[in-house]
Amino acid sequence: MVELSRKQREMERRTQEILRVAKPILVREGFHALSMDRVAAAMEYAKGTIYNHFPHKEEIVLALAIESMALRRKLFHAAAALDAPNRVRLMAIGCACEFYTQHCSEDFAIEQWIRNVNVWDKSSAARQDLIRRCEGECVSIVSSVVHSGVASGELVLNQALTAEEFVFGFWAITFGSQILTASSPSLAAVGILDPRRAIRIHCCTLLNGYRWQPIMETDEYLTRVDELSTSIQSEFDRVRVEHYTA
Amino acid sequence: MVELSRKQREMERRTQEILRVAKPILVREGFHALSMDRVAAAMEYAKGTIYNHFPHKEEIVLALAIESMALRRKLFHAAAALDAPNRVRLMAIGCACEFYTQHCSEDFAIEQWIRNVNVWDKSSAARQDLIRRCEGECVSIVSSVVHSGVASGELVLNQALTAEEFVFGFWAITFGSQILTASSPSLAAVGILDPRRAIRIHCCTLLNGYRWQPIMETDEYLTRVDELSTSIQSEFDRVRVEHYTA
DNA sequence: TGAAAATTTTGACATCGCGTCAATAATTGA
DNA sequence: TCAATTATTGACGCGATGTCAAAATTTTCA
Structure with a gap:
C-alpha cells in the first residue's frame, strides 16, 4: 500500500535523523555522552519515540558502525x-x-x-x-x-x-x-x-x-x-x- | 613513624584488596558492571571508603592495567x-x-x-x-x-x-x-x-x-x-x- | 463525513550508578 | 581521660536507563 509505504519511509527518514544526531555526540563526546534523552531533546521528540526506533543506544552505535x-x-x-x-x-x-x-x-x-x-x-x-x-x-x-x-x-x-x-x-x-x-x-x-x-x-x-x-x-x-x-x-x-x- | 607506616601499610593492603575484588568483575562482567557500590558491598565497606582509595572506577581500571x-x-x-x-x-x-x-x-x-x-x-x-x-x-x-x-x-x-x-x-x-x-x-x-x-x-x-x-x-x-x-x-x-x- | 479502532507519541516513573559531604566513629597524642 | 585529628559512613542530588499507561494522532470503514 502507498500509505504504509509512506509511513515506512517517514520512519526510515527519522531513523536516519537519529543517526545523524547521534554520530557527532558519539564521536566527539564519547559513548557515555550519547544518551537517549539527549538525542530526543536534540530532535525535539520524546524519549519514548527514540526507543521506538532503537531498543537501546548500543543498537544506535551498531547502526552507525554499519554505515x-x-x-x-x-x-x-x-x-x-x-x-x-x-x-x-x-x-x-x-x-x-x-x-x-x-x-x-x-x-x-x-x-x-x-x-x-x-x-x-x-x-x-x-x-x-x-x-x-x-x-x-x-x-x-x-x-x-x-x-x-x-x-x-x-x-x-x-x-x-x-x-x-x-x-x-x-x-x-x-x-x-x-x-x-x-x-x-x-x-x-x-x-x-x-x-x-x-x-x-x-x-x-x-x-x-x-x-x-x-x-x-x-x-x-x-x-x-x-x-x-x-x-x-x-x-x-x-x-x-x-x-x-x- | 612506625604508627604512620603501619597505617600506610593497611591502606595499601586495602587498595590491593579493592583491585582483587574489582578484577573479576571487570573481566567477567565488563566495565559497566564494575560499580563502586558493588566493590564496596563485596568488601563490606561503605562506598565513601572506596572513594578514599580511588577517585573513580576508571582509576581502578588503570591500576589493574598497570599490574x-x-x-x-x-x-x-x-x-x-x-x-x-x-x-x-x-x-x-x-x-x-x-x-x-x-x-x-x-x-x-x-x-x-x-x-x-x-x-x-x-x-x-x-x-x-x-x-x-x-x-x-x-x-x-x-x-x-x-x-x-x-x-x-x-x-x-x-x-x-x-x-x-x-x-x-x-x-x-x-x-x-x-x-x-x-x-x-x-x-x-x-x-x-x-x-x-x-x-x-x-x-x-x-x-x-x-x-x-x-x-x-x-x-x-x-x-x-x-x-x-x-x-x-x-x-x-x-x-x-x-x-x-x- | 464522522466515529470507532489502531497506531504512535508522550513524559512521568521506578531503578540504578556516580560522586559529594556533613555527620559519626575511631584513633591518636598529651 | 579527653580534645584533636583522622577515617568511615551512607543519605543525597543528579542524571541516565528502559517501561508503560494515558493522550494524541492517524487510519479504517460505514
Whole structure:
C-alpha cells in the first residue's frame, strides 16, 4: 500500500535523523555522552519515540558502525577496481585504509565500537549479521586481488597459507598499527615518529618476503605509494562525498 | 613513624584488596558492571571508603592495567633473557605475546582498557606515566634484541628504519592479530581458522624479508616456534605464578 | 463525513550508578 | 581521660536507563 509505504519511509527518514544526531555526540563526546534523552531533546521528540526506533543506544552505535563499514567497503572496492598490476592494487587498498583512518576518522573511531563486548552482545542478530557480512566482503575484495596475483603467477602461495590467511597478515599489521597510532600512550616517546611510513616499509618487505612480483626496493616502494596515494585521493574523496550525501 | 607506616601499610593492603575484588568483575562482567557500590558491598565497606582509595572506577581500571602490563614486561624479559641467537630470542618474545594472550587472558583484556579515551583521559597523570613507562620498557626489551642483531651483523637495518620502528611492525602485526582474533565477528566465517599459525608465518616471512640471519623456511620456522614455545612454557608459567602470588 | 479502532507519541516513573559531604566513629597524642 | 585529628559512613542530588499507561494522532470503514 502507498500509505504504509509512506509511513515506512517517514520512519526510515527519522531513523536516519537519529543517526545523524547521534554520530557527532558519539564521536566527539564519547559513548557515555550519547544518551537517549539527549538525542530526543536534540530532535525535539520524546524519549519514548527514540526507543521506538532503537531498543537501546548500543543498537544506535551498531547502526552507525554499519554505515561506517559500508564506506570502508566502498573505498576498498574503488582501490581494487584500479587498472593496475595486482601488487599495485593491493598497495591501493593499503592507501584506502590510510585514507579511511585519516580522512574518515569519525567512521574509523565508530568502527571500533563493534569490538566492545558490551555493545556487541547487546545488539540485534540482524545488525550483527550485517556487520559480519560487510567485514567479510572487505576481506573478499582483498583476497580476490590476492587470487588474481596467484592466478597471474606474480605470487606463489605454497600450501602454508590460503589467500584469506595471507590477507589476514596485512589486515593485522594495518589495523594494529592504526589502533596503536591512535591510542598508544608511548609511541612518540619511544621514538616511533612516523608510524605510517614504518608500516608501509613493513608491508613492502612482507610482500617482497613472499616474492610477490614485481619485487620493489624500499625507496622505490615509498615513492610509488606516495604517488599512488596522491593520484587515487580524488577518487577516494568522490566515494566519500557520495557516501555522505546518499 | 612506625604508627604512620603501619597505617600506610593497611591502606595499601586495602587498595590491593579493592583491585582483587574489582578484577573479576571487570573481566567477567565488563566495565559497566564494575560499580563502586558493588566493590564496596563485596568488601563490606561503605562506598565513601572506596572513594578514599580511588577517585573513580576508571582509576581502578588503570591500576589493574598497570599490574597486567607489569606481567607482560616480566614475560618479555624472561623471553629476551634466553641464551639463544637473537632471531630466536625475538621468536621467544613472540611466544611470550602468545602466552600472555592465551594464558593471561584476563590481563590481556584489562590491558585494552587503557586504549579507551574515556578511561585514559579521566585517570591520573601518575598512573598514565606508569603505563607509558611500562609500555616503553616493553618496546625497549624488544628493540635491545634488535640492536643485538644489528651489532652481531645478523640483521642489516638500512637508514630506512630505526630499531624501534622495526619493532613497531611486529608489535602492530602481533597486537592487531590478537585483537582481531578476540573481537572480529567474521574471522572464522571468512576462512581464517588458525590465525596464530598465519601470523607466525607472516612474522617469519617478514624477518626473512629483512634478511635476519639465519633465514628460515616456513616449515622449519613453524617447527622451531612450536619447540621453543613448549620449552619456554614452564619459565613463563613460573613468571606468571610468581607475579600473581607477589 | 464522522466515529470507532489502531497506531504512535508522550513524559512521568521506578531503578540504578556516580560522586559529594556533613555527620559519626575511631584513633591518636598529651 | 579527653580534645584533636583522622577515617568511615551512607543519605543525597543528579542524571541516565528502559517501561508503560494515558493522550494524541492517524487510519479504517460505514
